[in-house]
Amino acid sequence: MLKIAIIGAGAIAPAHIKSYLEFQDRCQIVAMCDGFPEKAEKLREQFHLTADIYDNHKDILNRNDIDLVSVCTPPYTHAEISIDFLHAGSNVLVEKPMASSLAECDAMNAAAKKNNKILSVVAQNRFTTPMMKLKQVLDTKLMGPIVHTQVDSYWWRGHSYYDLWWRGTWEKEGGGCTLNHAVHHIDIFQWMNGMPSEITAVSSNTSHDNAEVEDISIAIAKYDNGSLAQITSSVVHHGEEQQLIFQGKNARVSAPWKLKASKSQENGFPKEDKDLEDKLQHYYDQLEDLKYQGHSGQIDNVLTAIETNGNVLIDGIQGRKTLELITAIYQSSSLGKTVKLPLTEESPFYTREGVLKNATHFYEKTTSIDNFGSGEITSGGN
Template sequence: MINVAIIGTGAISTSHMKGYLQFQDRCKIVALCDIYPEKAEEQANEFGLDVTVYRDYLEVLEQDDIDLVSVCTPPYTHAGIAIEALRSGKHVLVEKPMASSLEECDAMNEAADRSGKILSVIAQNRFTSPMMKLKHVLDTKLMGPILHTQVDSFWWRGHSYYDLWWRGTWEKEGGGCTLNHAVHHIDIFRWMNGMPSEITAVMSNVAHDNAEVEDISVAIGRYPNGSLAQITSSVVHHGEEQQLVFQGKNARVSVPWKLKASQSLGNGFPEKDKDLEMQLQHIYDTQPNLQYEGHVGQIEDVLSTVEGKKEVLVTGRDGRATLELITAIFQSASLGKTVALPLDQTSPFYTTEGILKNATYFYEKTASIDNFQTNEITTGGNYE
């Protein structure tokens, strides 16, 4: 039996609790921790958990019977908690974004290497049937080289969203929609198509004058072969339509699933390639649906890895690579220059201090409330 502690009992923690409770024959939640212990008590009562509630996460890590820790706290705390958990011999599943800076990511991965324990970063949208099926289609290479990729990470958040005490500041949230919303689609984009060699980006804040950070960004990624990718991150799009479109030399596929394949007429105009469309559709249709999806799917993946059954799908280095791409967007947009990848310690945005010094500040944060009265949130991922 894998004993689990959840540190941070805000809105996203309920997704972790529900996930672990799907596998009560394999794991047990034994501890909750929050700087507001009454929140943790409320969560324990809501889910009928027999747990010990802590205020200080260091007390949680002193418990020898805890095997796995879910870190569900604000982003600026992720690195410190995860590193201490790994040092104490716990496996760690940390919410997105992995950390506030690449320096922190590197320290977390080093701690995982030294401890020999698992460090996994939440990327729950990988664990959906449409995404897994699309990844399989792309891996066949039947589409030919990818020429253009379109990533639309469209979300909508009201003005009051940034009133929560830790949101809307570079120091505590680490950035705006590019980091905390589009991280899902940027992770999938990089997982499916690899890392571009350079990024050119712009960003703005058009609807949230109570936040320092951006609420929209547009980035263009270039690959060594000339292929381009456009990535739009937003919390100002009504309807929250989200998609990834891959235009290959031979065909176009996307999530939500759409397929088109063309071949050239003698005059260069398109003609439908029925055979390739049938082949790609067959590959997509014959891939089985996942048994577990979203946070539940990723938690099952981590539990299986702890049990020694497989390698974890989303590693700490995956989380670092996704943050690297996001950091390049912030650096390019803030400094007005194209940024070459990979990023290392020479980047002015490598450290938290560098980000705070160089990032664009749009507005002053004007409100700070401890908690919202509702924990209802949306996490995207409707790709049908």
């Protein structure tokens, strides 16, 4: 029976707790921690847990029974907490974004390697049936080389969203919608399509003058083979219609699922390629649905890796790639220059200090509250 600790009792913690409770024959939550311990106590009561409550994660480090830690705290704390538990001998599942800087990612990965422990970064949208099926369709290469990708990470958040004490600042949140909302789609994009060779980006804050960070960014990614991708990250889009579209030379597929294939007439105009469409649709339809999805799917993956001494789908190396793309978007949009990948220690945005110094500050944070009294937590359109 694996013993679990939950660090952070904010909005995302219930998703972890519910997921662990799906596997009660394999794991047990024995510790919970939050700087506001009453929040952890409320969750303990809500989910009928018997976990010990702490107000500082360091008080848990001396326990020798913690097999896996879920880090559900604000982004600026991810590196310290993860590294502490890795050195203490625990495996770690850390919420997105992995950290506030590439330097912190590298330190986290080094700690995982040194202690021979699993470091997994939450990317629960990979663990959905539509995304897994789309990935497998792309892997067939039936579409031909990808020539254009469209990533629409459209979300909507009201002005008060950034009133929460840690949101809306480069120091504590680490960035705006590009880092904290589009991270899901950017992760899937680089998982499915690989890393580009350069990024050119612009960003703005159009609707949230109580935040330093951006509420929209648009990036163009270029690959060595000439393929282009456009990535829009936003919290100003009503309806939150989110999609990933991959245009191959032979066909187009997307999530939500849509398929179209064309071939050329003699005059160069398109006509439907029904044979290829039928082949791709048949392949898509015969793929099995996932047994566990979202956080449950990822937690099942991590538990299995611990139990079998196996590998996780999203490790710290994958998590770093996603943050590298996001960092490149911030570097390009802040400095007004195209950024070549990969980013190294020479990047002015490699460290947290470099991000704080060089990132565009749109406004000053004007309001800071400890917690919201009410309101539903929603997870987007698709």
